Amino acid sequence: MESRYNPAAIEEKWQQVWTEQGLDLAPESIDKPKYYALSMFPYPSGNLHMGHVRNYTITDVIARHKRMQGYRVLHPMGWDAFGLPAENAAIERGIPPAQWTHQNIEHMRSQLKPLGLSIDWSREVVTCSPDYYHWTQWLFLQFLQAGLAYQKEAMVNWDPIDQTVLANEQVDNQGKSWRSGALVERRLLRQWFLKITDYAEQLLNDLDKLTGWPDRVKLMQENWIGKSTGAQVIFKTMAGDHLPVFTTRPDTLWGATFMVLSPEHPLVEKLTTPEQAEVIKAYQSAAASQSEIDRTAEDKEKTGVWTGSYAVNPVNDEKIPVWIADYVLMGYGTGAIMAVPAHDQRDFEFAKTFNLPIKVVVQPVGQSLDAAPLTADALTTAYVQEGVLVHSGALDGVVAGKGAGQSVEAAVKWLEANGKGTGTVTYRLRDWLISRQRYWGSPIPVIHCPTCGTVPVPDADLPVLLPEEVEFSGRGPSPLSKLESWINVPCPTCGTPARRETDTMDTFMCSSWYYLRYPDAGNPGQAFDPTKVNDWMPVDQYVGGIEHAILHLLYSRFFTKVLRDRGLLKVDEPFSRLLTQGMVQAATYKIRRRVSISHLNTLMLLIPVIPTQVRNWKSSTKKCLSLSTMALTRRMCWQSMGQILRACLFCSKHRLKKIWNGMMQM
Amino acid sequence: MRRSTHTAIQAVTEDLEGEYQFNTAVSELMKLSNALGDATCKDSPVYREGVETLLKLLAPFAPHIAEELWQSLGYVDSVHQQAWCVLDSSALVVDEIPLVIQVMGKTRGTILVPAQLRPCHARAACLARRSWHNVILRVRRSKSYCGHWKIGEFCDWLRLDETAKNRLSAHGTGINSINGLHSSFTDCFS
Numbered sequence: 018m019e020s021r022y023n024p025a026a027i028e029e030k031w032q033q034v035w036t037e038q039g040l041d042l043a044p045e046s047i048d049k050p051k052y053y054a055l056s057m058f059p060y061p062s063g064n065l066h067m068g069h070v071r072n073y074t075i076t077d078v079i080a081r082h083k084r085m086q087g088y089r090v091l092h093p094m095g096w097d098a099f100g101l102p103a104e105n106a107a108i109e110r111g112i113p114p115a116q117w118t119h120q121n122i123e124h125m126r127s128q129l130k131p132l133g134l135s136i137d138w139s140r141e142v143v144t145c146s147p148d149y150y151h152w153t154q155w156l157f158l159q160f161l162q163a164g165l166a167y168q169k170e171a172m173v174n175w176d177p178i179d180q181t182v183l184a185n186e187q188v189d190n191q192g193k194s195w196r197s198g199a200l201v202e203r204r205l206l207r208q209w210f211l212k213i214t215d216y217a218e219q220l221l222n223d224l225d226k227l228t229g230w231p232d233r234v235k236l237m238q239e240n241w242i243g244k245s246t247g248a249q250v251i252f253k254t255m256a257g258d259h260l261p262v263f264t265t266r267p268d269t270l271w272g273a274t275f276m277v278l279s280p281e282h283p284l285v286e287k288l289t290t291p292e293q294a295e296v297i298k299a300y301q302s303a304a305a306s307q308s309e310i311d312r313t314a315e316d317k318e319k320t321g322v323w324t325g326s327y328a329v330n331p332v333n334d335e336k337i338p339v340w341i342a343d344y345v346l347m348g349y350g351t352g353a354i355m356a357v358p359a360h361d362q363r364d365f366e367f368a369k370t371f372n373l374p375i376k377v378v379v380q381p382v383g384q385s386l387d388a389a390p391l392t393a394d395a396l397t398t399a400y401v402q403e404g405v406l407v408h409s410g411a412l413d414g415v416v417a418g419k420g421a422g423q424s425v426e427a428a429v430k431w432l433e434a435n436g437k438g439t440g441t442v443t444y445r446l447r448d449w450l451i452s453r454q455r456y457w458g459s460p461i462p463v464i465h466c467p468t469c470g471t472v473p474v475p476d477a478d479l480p481v482l483l484p485e486e487v488e489f490s491g492r493g494p495s496p497l498s499k500l501e502s503w504i505n506v507p508c509p510t511c512g513t514p515a516r517r518e519t520d521t522m523d524t525f526m527c528s529s530w531y532y533l534r535y536p537d538a539g540n541p542g543q544a545f546d547p548t549k550v551n552d553w554m555p556v557d558q559y560v561g562g563i564e565h566a567i568l569h570l571l572y573s574r575f576f577t578k579v580l581r582d583r584g585l586l587k588v589d590e591p592f593s594r595l596l597t598q599g600m601v602q603a604a605t606y607k608i609r610r611r612v613s614i615s616h617l618n619t620l621m622l623l624i625p626v627i628p629t630q631v632r633n634w635k636s637s638t639k640k641c642l643s644l645s646t647m648a649l650t651r652r653m654c655w656q657s658m659g660q661i662l663r664a665c666l667f668c669s670k671h672r673l674k675k676i677w678n679g680m681m682q683m
Numbered sequence: 684m685r686r687s688t689h690t691a692i693q694a695v696t697e698d699l700e701g702e703y704q705f706n707t708a709v710s711e712l713m714k715l716s717n718a719l720g721d722a723t724c725k726d727s728p729v730y731r732e733g734v735e736t737l738l739k740l741l742a743p744f745a746p747h748i749a750e751e752l753w754q755s756l757g758y759v760d761s762v763h764q765q766a767w768c769v770l771d772s773s774a775l776v777v778d779e780i781p782l783v784i785q786v787m788g789k790t791r792g793t794i795l796v797p798a799q800l801r802p803c804h805a806r807a808a809c810l811a812r813r814s815w816h817n818v819i820l821r822v823r824r825s826k827s828y829c830g831h832w833k834i835g836e837f838c839d840w841l842r843l844d845e846t847a848k849n850r851l852s853a854h855g856t857g858i859n860s861i862n863g864l865h866s867s868f869t870d871c872f873s
Contacts, residue, residue: 082699
């Protein structure tokens, strides 16, 4: 043995020995408790970066520790290999997406292996290979059979640069595409959806079971699901038309002094009086040209126009004016709201701007109702604090609030008893839009027959292979929809000429079940053998970035629950413990763009770990570097990291050297 | 030495479970490594235990170097196939613990007091006043002060007997230098 610490010599040697001895393989048959340690699998962008190294090292430390503690450990790795960047590479450089992807995988695997992570490489999965997407397609058909996949004409987010539809989650809070950064437009298209809303209540309630998850992530999911209880109340116009509104505060109905409709509301035309017709028309066309984000911005000056008509408040038969305003969206709720200016800030500002009446129906607790009551004139902002109801008929004196026995509950009861409305539960969560007008994804395995309608591709004909002879222009519709030879097939049921579905699946479909493939990765005849999956599941420790708090983690929970209900799984939740490591971010994070590993213009943000660097730093040093300098959940900022990188590197190498030298003196 | 070994086992194991404090685990390993370097008993079984523990605890963090050094100890099986170190909590018992002496808010020194007199790691800070009888000792456990004691109460807390108490008080009278403090404490506890 050399007396000098020479990482290059020892690391290669031991990696070879460990591989020969099969130390990293996950044993199945032995009588030991199981431990499933999983890193979120990478997108094969071309190069590993420090974020990957940090992520996989954390999981590796846990896996090695658990093995020494006597567990049989499953610690696998794979590639989330479908997606836009490969197709963009094909358009820009003429390389077929499959070739680009596989080259990248080869390269990144060769960067990953020298790190000496104790990964069971025999279970590697690649989501773009037919033996994997075969089962993604099969799982889609499971959803279709369960009535959880459907097609509908829908207003979708259209990315004018990538020429594709984006999920709501892929549009940032400024209305821009998460990848191209382009301002998103709205278009109507026939799309495939998964009914995640059917599971909204379970996905919300079961968050309580996730005791090993960070509260922050659970809160983000809770907000995304966005459950609100309230009531649907029917207002009537003077002409007798119904104007249903949804409200989370039915207890303040007595304080409603006007109504606001979305400019797109179908009743606007009927409600508009001849004198108001001109201004209403002008306002409608102005609203149509604005984005939803602009229309609903909180700091925006309130605008609106009176239709000239009135509606009747069902609880006290008061005549209240009906307005239109752009901050009310047709796609949200019923497209109409009741306005309670005394107790809602936005309504308050609207009422002040247009000099509409304000009526107080909640008084601060402890104040006598008659002596020194809160008056509308005295209000400078809406009163949203605690209190008791006043001027509210039968509900006077009830404590305002959403708790048991409080005003919201009492109001719903009163509305139902008097036939004026019904209690409702609504969710912010929408159904999951899964179809993409793109080539590089798993084809949706259905055939559209003129006589039978939408027919699933029979199991025996799966997988529907992606054709390889395809041209990529980067313009217009998906390359698949131009491929007549592929599209035209006989209907599997009746044999008449039919057409294949040309949309492919959202890549989040592939990543929603990959953790179920590892326990039975090579199975050619099944997505997975339930015995094997039930043996290893749930994942005991999942490690990945906080940026997946909503999308991937919510979809995976949804998949798990659906597959459990189909009898394929026994677990309720896929991931027992979750560690969201801090993101390795560029200083330019300020521009609020995630570090997108696929973007050419963000490549400079990353420190690619090219093989020579791996050789120079050597993995132990690098592992200690990514572990020792900061607590795991903290964000690392590369601007400062860049400056201290050398120092840290030295420090970490120095630490190892010290241990080595200490031992040499024995 | 054994205490350092088992303190490291306890700390690293805790850091690898629960909250995953890998950064503090790595510094615990450094502490053990330093303790091994300073050890005088390099051919004892206790020292051997310390070295093997260090390598086993290091294995998840730096697998290659741990393996290389492990095999250099003469083992044929991989360090990664070893059972994780078992904590012997009796080895954690401390025989002496340091008392930090502060005079007028400034740390003047540390003296060792017998650990069996003390319920846990704690710091006593003395704020010197005019005479020993009025010295107020601020005793704290971790970050929160447990309370303020007059010298007599402090002696009770240390469970000193009457004789020791008297001796401490007698010695303390008129003492206003750190040396005097030190000698009176060591005298009393010896």
